[in-house]
Amino acid sequence: MARLIPVAEWAVEVFGEHKPHRHTIRNWIRNGLIRPCPKKIGRAYFCAPNAEYVDPRAERIERIARGS
Structure with a gap:
């Protein structure tokens, strides 16, 4: 299993x-x-070091561009 780090890090x-x-991070x-x-x-959140913030607007634009 991959190593998890605190979301603050x-x-x-x-x-x-x-x-x-x-x-803001908790809302995300x-x-x-x-x-x-x-x-x-x-009480704490941990994530993978390679985790990414995903902008929902960018995903929607990509779907519209692909026509799906």
Whole structure:
């Protein structure tokens, strides 16, 4: 199994000093905008180091462009 890291660490790795607020990250988790989905272990969320933020608007535009 892949190593999991805390979502706060993931945010620093992905966004650097411009990381979003922890409430924003929790909203993203609840809305399924981080893939693969983070796992809640105890009180904290952990995710794969290669997880990505998925912009739902970009996905919709791609579907429209493909015609599906």
